[in-house]
Amino acid sequence: MKLAKESILYKAVQNVIALLAIFVFSGASSLQTLNITAILAVGFLFITTISLSLGWQYLVWKNYFYFIEKEGVKIKHGVVRKNQREIPLRRIQNVDITRNIVHRILGIAEINLETAGGGSTEASLKFVNLEEARNIQQKVRELKKEEKPEKTDEAEEGRTLLFELQTKELGLLCLTSVNGKAIAGLFAVLGLGGGFIGSQVEGLGLETAAASLFLLFAAVIFTWIGSAVTQFLQYFDFKLYRIDDSLEYERGLLNRSEGSIPLGKIQKLTIEENPLKRAIGYSTLKIETAGYSAEQSVEQGPESAIPIARRKRVIEFTHMIEEFEDLNLQSIPKRARRRYFGRYAIASTLLLGLGIGADQFIGFNYPALVLLYPLSAVAAHLKWVNAGYGRGDSHFFTMKGFWNRQTMIVPYYRIQNLIESQTVLQRRWNLSSLTLDIAGTSAFQKDALAEDIDTEEASRLREETFNAFKKSLLNL
Numbered sequence: 380m381k382l383a384k385e386s387i388l389y390k391a392v393q394n395v396i397a398l399l400a401i402f403v404f405s406g407a408s409s410l411q412t413l414n415i416t417a418i419l420a421v422g423f424l425f426i427t428t429i430s431l432s433l434g435w436q437y438l439v440w441k442n443y444f445y446f447i448e449k450e451g452v453k454i455k456h457g458v459v460r461k462n463q464r465e466i467p468l469r470r471i472q473n474v475d476i477t478r479n480i481v482h483r484i485l486g487i488a489e490i491n492l493e494t495a496g497g498g499s500t501e502a503s504l505k506f507v508n509l510e511e512a513r514n515i516q517q518k519v520r521e522l523k524k525e526e527k528p529e530k531t532d533e534a535e536e537g538r539t540l541l542f543e544l545q546t547k548e549l550g551l552l553c554l555t556s557v558n559g560k561a562i563a564g565l566f567a568v569l570g571l572g573g574g575f576i577g578s579q580v581e582g583l584g585l586e587t588a589a590a591s592l593f594l595l596f597a598a599v600i601f602t603w604i605g606s607a608v609t610q611f612l613q614y615f616d617f618k619l620y621r622i623d624d625s626l627e628y629e630r631g632l633l634n635r636s637e638g639s640i641p642l643g644k645i646q647k648l649t650i651e652e653n654p655l656k657r658a659i660g661y662s663t664l665k666i667e668t669a670g671y672s673a674e675q676s677v678e679q680g681p682e683s684a685i686p687i688a689r690r691k692r693v694i695e696f697t698h699m700i701e702e703f704e705d706l707n708l709q710s711i712p713k714r715a716r717r718r719y720f721g722r723y724a725i726a727s728t729l730l731l732g733l734g735i736g737a738d739q740f741i742g743f744n745y746p747a748l749v750l751l752y753p754l755s756a757v758a759a760h761l762k763w764v765n766a767g768y769g770r771g772d773s774h775f776f777t778m779k780g781f782w783n784r785q786t787m788i789v790p791y792y793r794i795q796n797l798i799e800s801q802t803v804l805q806r807r808w809n810l811s812s813l814t815l816d817i818a819g820t821s822a823f824q825k826d827a828l829a830e831d832i833d834t835e836e837a838s839r840l841r842e843e844t845f846n847a848f849k850k851s852l853l854n855l
């Protein structure tokens with residue numbers, strides 16, 4: 380099979396735009412005087428470049444073939460040097476379709492083949508007709524079903540809509556998608572350099588302190604708006620379907636994505652809530668599966684099965700995907716809260732020292748930093764109250780985080796390693812941490828962690844969890 384002919388023009392134009400960008404930003408286009416000779420030279424160069432690019436992309440298209448067979452996906456390509464690769468069907472985890480706004484105008488799509496355990500996309504078909512892309516998705520799904528050793532005579536399940544993001548929910552997602560760490564960083568930067576920054580904008584007719592507050596407010600609003608626009612573009616017209624043993628989603632305004640989440644490959648479920656979502660009783664559900672690459676969802680990591688919905692609805696949906704007990708979480712020891720306060724108080728003291736030093740050079744108002752000590756007590760309590768853990772018959776639960784509270788649900792049979800650890804500072808408080816290492820974890824996919832629990836409790840949990848892990852393997 381061949382790629383879409385439209386891919387020739389699309390990729391050629393891509394190359395020309397990249398060259399034009401280099402030409403413009405290099406300063407080569409900043410001619411002091413434009414004359415007919417210069418215009419003709421630039422025009423000739425442009426026509427020659429696009430002609431060569433079109434010719435090259437035609438050769439690439441002519442020598443590119445792909446085949447969807449029972450053994451797997453075969454790709455043959457190469458103009459100067461011939462290359463051939465074969466991806467076994469059993470390794471293919473997901474067949475995802477992505478389309479930006481230009482793809483949608485041209486009626487083409489990019490197909491990404493994700494494989495289990497891969498650190499990046501195994502192969503991409505750039506580009507095929509949209510109808511052909513969906514046919515490839517369906518064909519791979521059917522071939523993988525035929526590959527299973529156990530077959531049934533039951534009728535194949537249809538495509539069932541499980542969740543659709545309503546306009547109200549999309550609006551709430553945009554309004555509540557605040558990057559708490561970015562805003563906290565703004566407070567820190569403007570807090571340390573507020574006097575200096577404020578003095579630079581006194582031309583606004585404001586006092587230095589008022590100017591600093593104005594800049595802080597503007598920066599927070601700008602960050603908030605940026606997050607809202609990003610979420611709107613990413614989750615516009617979000618739909619989640621159930622097809623056989625997979626969940627399939629569609630989402631996006633400018634870049635339309637279609638992908639699958641194999642239910643049999645689920646490693647972990649995560650319920651996420653920032654302070655705004657918790658205040659209105661809403662949550663986000665993310666699903667982590669083995670084999671997803673970091674390229675697949677750079678910002679989100681695991682895929683969002685439900686971008687936002689009522690917490691009760693999210694928990695009901697989570698129970699539908701994984702049968703587990705109620706989320707009965709235990710609090711970590713109260714002495715952990717004292718440990719957090721001590722940590723934050725030390726950091727506050729260091730900042731106060733830096734403020735005193737800065738006062739010698741830029742006239743920094745360091746006495747205001749004394750407020751960091753009561754704030755440290757509040758932060759310590761919020762960190763403690765949003766931490767917990769629990770062990771059910773078939774799953775382990777952990778909860779941590781204030782700005783982005785994550786409640787993780789891990790099936791015992793997915794655990795790869797159980798790591799009981801204790802830092803020097805934890806030993807002072809007789810506290811330990813228990814990490815549940817699962818497959819497929821990357822920089823965007825963190826392990827479940829029961830942090831700062833009693834040391835004896837950590838040892839007991841490790842033993843009980845290991846026994847539950849062995850029992851779960853017998854029940855598979």
